[in-house]
Amino acid sequence: MTDHTPADAVRGATDSEWFERLARAGHVVSGLLHLLIAYIVARLAFGDPGNADQSGALGLFASTPGGRTALWIAVVAFVAMALWRVAEVILGPHPADPAPDDDDGWLDRAKAGALAVVYLAFAWSAAQFALGHGQSSGRQNAGLSARLMGSAPGKVLLVVVGLVIIAVGAYHVYKGVTRSFFDDLKIDENDAVKVTGIVGYTAKGLVLAGAGLLVIVAVATVDPSKATGIDGAVKTVAGWPAGQVLLVVAALGLAAYGIYCLVMARYARM
Template sequence: MHLPSVTANGKGRARRAAKGRTVDAVARAGFVGRGVIYLLIGALALRIAFSDGGGRQADRGGAVAELADRPFGNVLLWLLGIALAGMALWRLSEALFGQAGPDGDKAGKRALSGARFLFYVFVSYSVLAYATGDEGSGSGSSDRQTKDVTAKALDWPGGQWIVAAAGAGVLVAGLWIAGRALLRKFHKRLRLSEMPRRMRQVTDVLGIAGGVARGTVFAVAGGFALTAALQHEPGEAKGIDNTLRSFTETGFGPWLLALIAVGLVAFGLFSWVNARWRKI
């Protein structure tokens, strides 16, 4: 007779746990971890703009390998992997119980959080696998992986349409990310009223520059995937590293890549701002 009440109480306790201090702490750790990755990718891209990049890839794999070469690199990798696992846990809590804010319970937002949960599970796993000695897991070339996946997909029935749809989706997502950054949509997710005025100004610069750079990279990568589908040529698809290198082939030479690289560093710093001021 009292099962509905018991179920409701159980859901209430689960929701409170999802909004509690533990999830708050692991989410903020996740933003720190995300910031580290983007700072390293930006630094690698800046190095590539004016040299060969020291043989490193300007992508997540290159960032992991770069971190591994630092003093206490293995310890740092474990900390990074655990932090990203925290981000995954937080995204899972959002998928199950809704995001912060008045419209956080919308099905679309919860589905997006679910997709982000799966993404961060994969990223965390790859970093931790690298830390345990499986170097191919964490530092694999995004370019090779992208071409391999594109080639397999193009061989499927209707594969050309699938790759085209995926490429168009990534392109649109990139434009969406850049557009939201320009409109400063990130304001509603931050505790702006608690920030000092100078911190708000710095946050706007980092959020806009970082979001536009990140969105531009996604949009261009999506454009390459769309080209690969239209030409039925998997070699036209590019991962993050080759996408970034393609900016040096424009009329602006290395300077456009340098600008994008600085923007990615800004996004890394913006992630650290989120670690402190984000509404969880």
């Protein structure tokens, strides 16, 4: 009688065509959310109100006919993607489509674990909006930051969080300019994918780095209203002399990232 380990069970799950399809749907939903965020940023450039983050995009979803049904579909897709990332923590990167040069070290597994948490957070947020309880991410971030600023350990934690977000942003920029995102795809060099990947990863990285920097500034100035995430970073840029132009550029970059996510849905190595 053959003994089956938990890893064997996980590998069997990743061999499931339906599991892979549901996980790929997570890329589709992520792409649509980034396209909506890009739309909100473009509107902000011309003076229209909105929350330029995940909560703003989910709010737009919820306000459209059939939007709440779409949000429940998004919840399922995000949970499936989170579970796929958990499988990568256990088995290593790209368990259904491995390559000889895949790095199976702790760093790739740590990244997969972090992404699992991110996708579960996306699923939770989508579920809240589907239930009609959605709230602005920026407002929640500012409220949490205000509570943490009440103590020295809380301030240290916020600075660490800001530095981590800056590091994640820098990694996105690195991945874009070095074109290493092609390692995640089944296709080789492709001009259209190359442009969307470089522009998209660089734009998202810069926005994330800006959000992380604002967290540190919020601690230094004891102003939690600055620690509002991507929405805060975008609205800070809006107040600059060339803010309108920069917001339009940011919108185009985030739209490129959204398109790249849609490419991932079809061509990602899973």
